Amino acid sequence: MAQRIYNFNPGPAALPLTVLEEIQNELIDFRGSGMSILEVSHRSKWFEEVLDDAILRIKRLLKLDDRYHVLFLQGGASMQFCMVPMNLALPQKSVDYIDTGTWSTKAIKEARIQGLDVRVVASSEDRAFTYIPKGVEVDPDAAYLHLTSNNTIRGTQWRELPAPGGVPLVSDMSSDIFSRVFDPTPFGCFYAGAQKNAGPAGVTLVVIREDLLQRVPDNIPTMLKYTTYSSKKSMFNTPPCFAIYVVQLVTKWLEETIGGVEKMEAVNRKKAELLYGYIDSERFYRGTAEADSRSLMNVTFRLANPDLEPKFISEATAAGLGGLKGHRSVGGCRASLYNALPIEAVDALVSFMKDFVKKNG
Numbered sequence: 253m254a255q256r257i258y259n260f261n262p263g264p265a266a267l268p269l270t271v272l273e274e275i276q277n278e279l280i281d282f283r284g285s286g287m288s289i290l291e292v293s294h295r296s297k298w299f300e301e302v303l304d305d306a307i308l309r310i311k312r313l314l315k316l317d318d319r320y321h322v323l324f325l326q327g328g329a330s331m332q333f334c335m336v337p338m339n340l341a342l343p344q345k346s347v348d349y350i351d352t353g354t355w356s357t358k359a360i361k362e363a364r365i366q367g368l369d370v371r372v373v374a375s376s377e378d379r380a381f382t383y384i385p386k387g388v389e390v391d392p393d394a395a396y397l398h399l400t401s402n403n404t405i406r407g408t409q410w411r412e413l414p415a416p417g418g419v420p421l422v423s424d425m426s427s428d429i430f431s432r433v434f435d436p437t438p439f440g441c442f443y444a445g446a447q448k449n450a451g452p453a454g455v456t457l458v459v460i461r462e463d464l465l466q467r468v469p470d471n472i473p474t475m476l477k478y479t480t481y482s483s484k485k486s487m488f489n490t491p492p493c494f495a496i497y498v499v500q501l502v503t504k505w506l507e508e509t510i511g512g513v514e515k516m517e518a519v520n521r522k523k524a525e526l527l528y529g530y531i532d533s534e535r536f537y538r539g540t541a542e543a544d545s546r547s548l549m550n551v552t553f554r555l556a557n558p559d560l561e562p563k564f565i566s567e568a569t570a571a572g573l574g575g576l577k578g579h580r581s582v583g584g585c586r587a588s589l590y591n592a593l594p595i596e597a598v599d600a601l602v603s604f605m606k607d608f609v610k611k612n613g
C-alpha cells in the first residue's frame with residue numbers, strides 16, 4: 253500500500269484509515285446490491301438505510317432529543333451564512349452576532365446583505381481575533397445569537413458559551429463538531445461543513461430545533477428553506493449520497509471504534525496538550541492564540557524567526573507531516589488535530605519540531 257502521511261490539513265482533512273478501507277472494500281458491490289453506492293438510487297433501500305443510520309448515529313453522538321432535526325444540505329457551511337438569517341430572523345427583532353474572525357465576519361456580511369437589523373454584540377477584532385470575548389451580554393429580545401464555536405484560521409475556540417437566557421444560540425461548528433461534549437439545549441440551530449470532523453466535502457450537517465422551523469418564511473426559495481429538508485428527510489431532491497455515506501461510516505467509527513464523543517474529547521485533549529505543552533516550553537516557537545482561548549482542533553503558531561517558516565513547512569512535508577501551513581490570510585503555521593488524526597501524528601510532529609530547533613536554533 254502507498255505510504256500515508258500524517259495529515260494536519262485544515263479541511264478537507266484526515267479521515268480514519270479504517271473508514272477509507274471500508275469504502276474501498278464495498279465500493280464495487282455495495283452490500284449485495286451489485287452496484288457501488290455511487291450508482292444506486294437515492295430512493296433505494298440501500299441508500300435509505302445509510303441515511304437513516306447516519307441520522308440516528310448523529311443524534312446519539314450529540315445526545316439530541318426528538319425536538320432536533322438532522323439535515324443534510326449542500327453549498328458548504330458558507331451557504332448557512334445566508335440561510336440562517338433568511339430562515340430564522342423575526343420581524344422587529346435584531347439578529348445578533350459575535351465576531352471572532354473570518355468565518356464569523358462572513359456570516360455577518362451575509363445577514364447584512366439581507367437588510368436585517370444585524371448587531372455585532374462582541375468582537376475580538378481589537379487583538380487580531382486571537383481570543384474569545386468574555387462576559388458577553390445577550391439581549392433577550394434578539395431573534396438569535398450567532399457564534400463560531402471554533403475559529404479554524406485563528407486557532408481559538410469557545411470554552412464557556414454566553415448565557416443565552418432564552419435566546420436561541422446558532423453556531424457554526426464546522427471545525428469542532430463531534431470533537432468534544434456540549435449541551436445542545438441552548439442551541440436552536442448549529443451547522444458544520446462535513447469536511448473536517450464528519451466526512452468529506454460536499455455535505456453540510458444542519459441540526460435545527462422544531463420551534464425554529466416554525467419561523468421559516470414562505471417567501472424564500474424552496475431550496476433555501478430548512479423546512480424543505482426537514483419535511484422530506486433531506487430528500488426533496490437528490491442528496492449528496494456518497495458524502496452522506498462517508499458521514500455514516502465516520503459516525504459509526506466514532507461510536508464503535510472510539511466509543512463516543514466523550515472518549516474522543518479525551519484523546520483530543522491529550523493531543524492538544526502535547527503540542528501546546530511543547531510550544532510553550534520552547535522559545536523557538538510561539539502560539540498565536542491567547543492561552544485561555546486556544547483551540548483543541550487548530551493549533552496556530554509562529555516561529556520566533558518567521559523567515560524560517562517556509563523551511564520548517566517544506567522540511568516537515570518532506571518528513572511526512574503534511575498540511576502545516578497557516579491560512580493564507582494570516583501566514584505562520586497551523587496543525588489541525590481533528591478527530592481522525594492519531595496521537596502518534598502529534599508525537600511525530602513534536603519530535604520533528606525538536607529536531608528542527610537543534611538544527612536551526
Ligand code: PMP
Binds near residue numbers: 327328402404426
Ligand atoms: N466555517 C468555518 C469555521 C470553517 O472553518 C470553514 C471552512 N474552513 C467554513 C465555515 C466554510 O466552509 P465551506 O467551505 O464548507 O463553505
